[in-house]
Amino acid sequence: MIRMPKSEWLPLVQRRSTLTQTVVQGTLTRLPFVLSQKYAGVRGRYASMQAGENKSGHISAGPNEGILFFDNVFPLKIMKLLSVPFTSHDKPPAFLKYFTSPGVAGTDPAEILKNAASKETLPIKAIEVLLRLKEGGAFVKFTHDGTTKPSEIEKALKNYLKQEKIKPWWNPVRRMHVNLVKGRPWVEDLFRFPTPRLKVEFIAPEPGSEPVELSQEQLYAFFRLYGKLGDIITQPHDSKVLPRFAYLDFATKPKAIMAKNCMHGYLVTEAEGGGKKGTVLRLTYEQKIKPHWIRDWLVNHPRIVIPAIAAIVAGITVAVFDPIRTFFIKAHITRSWHIQDNKIYKWIKGYATDIFRLRRHHDDDPGMEAVWDDRKGNIEQIQTWLMETADTFIIVQGPRGSGKRELVADQALKHTKHKVIIDCKPIQEARGDSATINAAAAEVGYRPVFSWMNSISGMIDMAAQGATGVKTGFSETLDSQLAKIWNNTATALRQIALDSRHKDDRDAHLGEDEWLEAHPECRPIVVIDNFLHESQESSIVYNKIAEWAARLTTANIAHVIFLTNDVSFSKSLSKALPDRVFRQISLSDCSPEVAKRFVINHLDADVEDDPPPTDGSPKTIPSQSRTDLAELDTCIDLLGGRLTDLEFLARRIKTGETPTKAVHEIIDQSASEILKMYVFGSDGSDDSAKHWTSEQAWLLIKQLAEKETLRYNEILLSDTYKSGGENVLRALEQAEMISIVSGPNGRPAMIRPGKPVYQSAFKRLTEDKVLRSRFDLAILTDLTKLENASIEKVENELLLLSQLKSQLAQMAPRIQYLLAKMASSQEKVEGYEKESKALKKVLGEES
Numbered sequence: 001m002i003r004m005p006k007s008e009w010l011p012l013v014q015r016r017s018t019l020t021q022t023v024v025q026g027t028l029t030r031l032p033f034v035l036s037q038k039y040a041g042v043r044g045r046y047a048s049m050q051a052g053e054n055k056s057g058h059i060s061a062g063p064n065e066g067i068l069f070f071d072n073v074f075p076l077k078i079m080k081l082l083s084v085p086f087t088s089h090d091k092p093p094a095f096l097k098y099f100t101s102p103g104v105a106g107t108d109p110a111e112i113l114k115n116a117a118s119k120e121t122l123p124i125k126a127i128e129v130l131l132r133l134k135e136g137g138a139f140v141k142f143t144h145d146g147t148t149k150p151s152e153i154e155k156a157l158k159n160y161l162k163q164e165k166i167k168p169w170w171n172p173v174r175r176m177h178v179n180l181v182k183g184r185p186w187v188e189d190l191f192r193f194p195t196p197r198l199k200v201e202f203i204a205p206e207p208g209s210e211p212v213e214l215s216q217e218q219l220y221a222f223f224r225l226y227g228k229l230g231d232i233i234t235q236p237h238d239s240k241v242l243p244r245f246a247y248l249d250f251a252t253k254p255k256a257i258m259a260k261n262c263m264h265g266y267l268v269t270e271a272e273g274g275g276k277k278g279t280v281l282r283l284t285y286e287q288k289i290k291p292h293w294i295r296d297w298l299v300n301h302p303r304i305v306i307p308a309i310a311a312i313v314a315g316i317t318v319a320v321f322d323p324i325r326t327f328f329i330k331a332h333i334t335r336s337w338h339i340q341d342n343k344i345y346k347w348i349k350g351y352a353t354d355i356f357r358l359r360r361h362h363d364d365d366p367g368m369e370a371v372w373d374d375r376k377g378n379i380e381q382i383q384t385w386l387m388e389t390a391d392t393f394i395i396v397q398g399p400r401g402s403g404k405r406e407l408v409a410d411q412a413l414k415h416t417k418h419k420v421i422i423d424c425k426p427i428q429e430a431r432g433d434s435a436t437i438n439a440a441a442a443e444v445g446y447r448p449v450f451s452w453m454n455s456i457s458g459m460i461d462m463a464a465q466g467a468t469g470v471k472t473g474f475s476e477t478l479d480s481q482l483a484k485i486w487n488n489t490a491t492a493l494r495q496i497a498l499d500s501r502h503k504d505d506r507d508a509h510l511g512e513d514e515w516l517e518a519h520p521e522c523r524p525i526v527v528i529d530n531f532l533h534e535s536q537e538s539s540i541v542y543n544k545i546a547e548w549a550a551r552l553t554t555a556n557i558a559h560v561i562f563l564t565n566d567v568s569f570s571k572s573l574s575k576a577l578p579d580r581v582f583r584q585i586s587l588s589d590c591s592p593e594v595a596k597r598f599v600i601n602h603l604d605a606d607v608e609d610d611p612p613p614t615d616g617s618p619k620t621i622p623s624q625s626r627t628d629l630a631e632l633d634t635c636i637d638l639l640g641g642r643l644t645d646l647e648f649l650a651r652r653i654k655t656g657e658t659p660t661k662a663v664h665e666i667i668d669q670s671a672s673e674i675l676k677m678y679v680f681g682s683d684g685s686d687d688s689a690k691h692w693t694s695e696q697a698w699l700l701i702k703q704l705a706e707k708e709t710l711r712y713n714e715i716l717l718s719d720t721y722k723s724g725g726e727n728v729l730r731a732l733e734q735a736e737m738i739s740i741v742s743g744p745n746g747r748p749a750m751i752r753p754g755k756p757v758y759q760s761a762f763k764r765l766t767e768d769k770v771l772r773s774r775f776d777l778a779i780l781t782d783l784t785k786l787e788n789a790s791i792e793k794v795e796n797e798l799l800l801l802s803q804l805k806s807q808l809a810q811m812a813p814r815i816q817y818l819l820a821k822m823a824s825s826q827e828k829v830e831g832y833e834k835e836s837k838a839l840k841k842v843l844g845e846e847s
C-alpha cells in the first residue's frame with residue numbers, strides 16, 4: 001500500500017483553504033481535506049458535483065474518457081454518525097478529517113490510480129474525483145490514449161488492488177474494489193441510503209419504443225460479476241404495474257452499491273437481448289421487507305397473546321415484587337427499622353436523661369390510671385384470651401371516645417412485641433381506588449405500591465377488549481388489589497410467627513400448622529381499629545378485612561382484635577365466621593367516681609412535672625388548693641363519663657375556669673353541634689342530604705330531654721315516624737345522635753342519647769322557647785298534612801260509595817267507620833291548629 005509521507009499531507013490537512021464538497025445523507029457537505037500539490041494533476045481538487053454536472057444528476061464522459069467507481073473509500077456507518085439533528089450537513093465535524101479522509105486512510109482514489117498507472121504501465125490519468133460519502137465510495141473520471149480498451153484498464157486496476165490489498169484502517173478485513181462504470185451513473189443527493197436490494201426497472205431508450213423485460217438468466221449475467229446474488233425476483237406476469245421491474249438481492253450492501261453505480265443507465269443492446277432499440281436499466285435502492293413471522297403471528301392472534309402477556313406480567317410481579325413487599329411488611333410489624341426500639345438508642349436516651357434530668361413525660365394521658373384501674377378486669381380478660389389455643393376473635397365494642405384503642409394497644413398489648421394496628425378510617429374515607437389502595441398499603445407497610453398503574457392498565461384492558469372482544473386481565477379491581485395486600489400481610493405474619501421456632505425445641509418435629517396451634521403466644525396480634533366506620537357508604541373494605549381476619553384466626557396465624565363503635569358488628573362478622581362464637585367486651589362510660597378521679601388526676605399530672613418553686617415552698621397541688629373542685633360531683637352528673645368530654649373538662653379547668661362554667665360551656669357547644677349536625681340542613685335540600693328530617697330529629701331531642709331512655713317501639717308508633725321509622729333511627733344511631741340498646745334476643749329495645757352530655761344539651765335546646773316553638777310548629781304542620789291527607793282519602797271513598805245505585809245494608813258499618821275516622825282526624829286537625837296558633841304567637845313575640 002502506497003501512502004503519502006506524513007510530513008507532506010499533515011500541514012495541508014491543517015490548512016482549510018480548500019474544501020471538497022460531498023453528499024452526506026443526501027445533503028451537500030464539504031469534506032475537510034485537500035489533495036497534496038504533489039497530486040495536483042487531478043484538476044487540483046476533488047470535484048464538487050454532488051448533483052451532477054450542472055446539477056443534472058449525471059456525469060458525462062467524453063472521447064477517450066471513462067469513469068471508474070472505487071468502494072471502501074469511506075466507512076458506510078459514517079452516514080449514521082452525521083445523521084444527528086445538531087450536525088450541519090454543509091459542514092461536517094472537523095475531527096473527521098483526521099480519521100476517515102482518504103489521505104489519512106490510504107484510500108485516495110487519485111493516488112491509487114496514479115500508482116497503478118505507473119506500475120501497470122497504463123496510459124491513463126485521473127482528471128476528476130467525485131466522492132460519494134453516503135455510499136462509501138468515489139467516482140474517478142480518467143483519460144486514456146484510445147488504444148487501450150476500458151475493459152483492459154479495469155482488469156489491470158483490479159489486479160493491482162488484489163495484489164496490493166489496499167485496506168483502510170477502519171476496515172482491516174475488506175479491501176478496496178474497483179469497476180468500470182458501464183452505464184450513466186445518477187449522482188443524486190436525495191435521502192436514499194444503500195440497501196442490499198436493488199430495483200431494476202426496464203425503460204425504453206426513446207419515446208415510442210418498447211422496452212424488453214429481461215429474464216432472470218439475463219439479469220444474472222449482467223450483475224453476477226459485481227458480487228454474490230441472493231435472489232432474483234421478477235415481476236408477476238399478470239401485474240399491470242409499469243414500467244416492468246425486477247428485484248436483485250445481493251449478499252452484502254457493498255456489492256449492491258457497486259452494481260448500482262456501475263450499471264445504472266446501462267443500455268442493453270439488441271444483441272444482448274434488449275430488443276430492437278435496446279432497453280435501459282434504471283437501478284434504485286429498495287428497502288427489503290424482512291420476514292417477521294413471529295411478530296406477525298403475535299399481532300394476528302391478540303386473543304391468545306394479550307392474556308398470555310398478562311399472565312407473564314402477573315407471574316413476574318409475583319416472583320419479583322411479592323418477596324420484597326413481604327419483607328417490608330415484616331419490617332413494619334417487627335419495627336426493625338424504628339430507632340426508638342433500638343437497644344443502643346434506649347441506653348443513650350436513658351443515660352442522657354439521668355445526666356441532664358430532663359422533664360419526665362407520661363407515657364399515657366394524664367389521669368388514665370384511674371380509668372385503667374376501673375377497667376383492669378377487661379385488660380386481664382383480653383390477655384387471657386390471647387393465651388388460649390382456640391381461635392381468638394375478639395371484639396371490643398364501645399361508643400366513640402370510650403378509650404377502646406388505648407385499652408387494647410397501650411394496656412392489654414403493652415408488652416407485646418409483634419403487633420400491627422390497621423385503622424379502617426383512612427382506608428374507608430379515601431376517595432378513589434388508587435387512594436384506597438395507598439391507604440391500605442400504608443397501614444401494613446406494603447411497598448412498593450403501583451396504584452397509578454391501575455388506571456393505566458384499566459385503559460389498556462378496555463382498548464384491548466374493544467379490539468379483541470375478550471378481557472385481557474391487565475386491569476385489577478379494587479377487590480383483587482386489596483386481596484393482594486392482605487394476602488402478603490398474612491404471609492408476613494406467618495413468617496413472623498414461625499421465626500420463633502427452633503430446631504432444638506422439644507416439639508420441633510411438629511408441622512408448621514400444628515406448631516402454630518400449639519404456641520398461641522408466638523402468634524402476632526392484629527388490631528383492626530374503627531371497624532364499620534361509615535359502613536353505610538361501602539362495605540367492600542370491611543368485607544375483605546373480615547374475610548382476611550377469619551383466615552388468620554382459623555389458620556392460627558395471628559390473633560385478631562376488632563375495635564368498633566357499631567353495635568351491629570355481628571351482622572358483618574358473622575358472614576366471615578358463621579360457625580364461631582365471638583369473644584366480646586363492651587365498654588361503657590366511666591362511673592361518676594372514676595370520672596372524678598380522672599379529672600383530678602389530669603389536673604395534678606402537669607403540676608407534678610413542674611420544677612419546684614425557687615423560694616423552697618412546696619408545690620401547689622390543684623386538687624388540694626382549689627376550692628371549686630367540690631362542684632365536680634354536680635358537673636359530672638351533667639357531663640357524663642365519656643373520656644373525651646372529661647378530658648375537655650379538665651383542660652378548661654386548667655385554664656382557670658370553674659367546673660360549673662366549664663361544664664355549661666361544653667353543654668352549650670354540644671347543643672350548637674346538635675343543631676348543626678342533626679337539625680338544621682336535614683330537609684334534603686342540600687347536597688349532603690341526610691336520611692332523616694328536622695322534625696324527626698327534634699321529636700327525639702324533645703322526648704329525650706324529658707326522659708333519659710325511650711322505648712324503641714314507642715317512637716316507631718308516633719305519626720312522625722310512620723314512614724321509614726326504623727331506617728331513620730339506624731341513621732341517627734350511625735350519626736351518633738342516639739344509641740340503641742338491645743334487649744332480649746338482640747332486638748332493639750331502648751333509645752338513649754349518643755353521648756351522656758347530649759342529655760343536658762337536649763334540655764338546653766328545649767329551654768329555648770323560640771327554637772322549641774319553631775320545630776314544634778313544623779311537627780304540627782306535618783301532622784296536619786297527614787291528617788288532611790287521611791280526611792281526603794276518606795272523602796274520596798265516601799264519594800265513591802254515594803255514587804252506587806243501590807245502598808246495601810252491609811255498607812253501613814263501613815260508612816260509620818269512615819265517618820268516625822274523618823271526625824277523629826278533623827278533631828286532631830283542630831287541635832293542631834289551636835296549638836299552632838299559640839306557637840305562632842310565641843314566634844311573633846319572642847326574638
